[in-house]
Amino acid sequence: AQSVTQPDIHITVSEGASLELRCNYSYGATPYLFWYVQSPGQGLQLLLKYFSGDTLVQGIKGFEAEFKRSQSSFNLRKPSVHWSDAAEYFCAVGARRSGGYQKVTFGTGTKLQVIP
Amino acid sequence: EAQVTQNPRYLITVTGKKLTVTCSQNMNHEYMSWYRQDPGLGLRQIYYSMNVEVTDKGDVPEGYKVSRKEKRNFPLILESPSPNQTSLYFCASSLGTGIGEQYFGPGTRLTVT
Secondary structure (H helix, E strand, O other), X not given: OOEXXXXXXXXXXXXXXXXXXXXXXXXXXXXXXXXXEEOOOOOEEXXXXXXXXXXXXXXXXXXXXXXXXXXXXXXXXXXXXOHHHOXXXXXXXXXXXXXXXXXXXXXXXXXXXXXX | OOOEEEXXXXXXXXXXXXXXXXXXXXOXXXXXXXXXXXXXXXXXXXXXXXXXXXXXXXXOOOOOEEOOOOOOEOOEEEOOOOHHXXXXXXXXEEOOOOOOOOEEOOOEEEEEO
16 A cells, blocks of 8 residues: 655745755555645645656646655755745655556645745 | 535534535546545545446545535535544545546535534
């Protein structure tokens, strides 16, 4: 069974500083990997995804993530954080099951606080 | 506008009183899913549906029922709610069999007293 670990429950960064959110996954084959963002009182929105190909993927809002198979990681980065990036971020891993559907497992989330 | 809608957004109820949370999507997606979100536990899948009349259990299905009689609707039913079902619930949909991006509804905050 697949699993996802987000080791940082809460992170605080200054506006304009760089950001890296960590995500480690466990899955026997090549996974589908996702980062979602949840703003306060909202549902989740996809930031970016990795299925195959280039291991550095670009997403919306200036975010990027790098898939490192050797480290089973898919860390999310942003070079300069804006106050509007304050939210909770979820890493997720998807795997294709018999019958063709996707089983998605979410991490426990990292809450980002941005200080002026 | 492409969206997933849920109703109600907030609900306070008492133990044992049956309730239904509705979910509807206007994107003609085959795959729909229900999740619950609890602090420190992330999102956990309750049930999913690959198409009309095709549903299956997720990771935490106990105490919940679902149905998929129409492609656009996927209601979540709690026949006898208990306080441990107090949570934030999300409906999501996805094109095809669910591989790829999921589109989430705004959430339903349920409190069972």
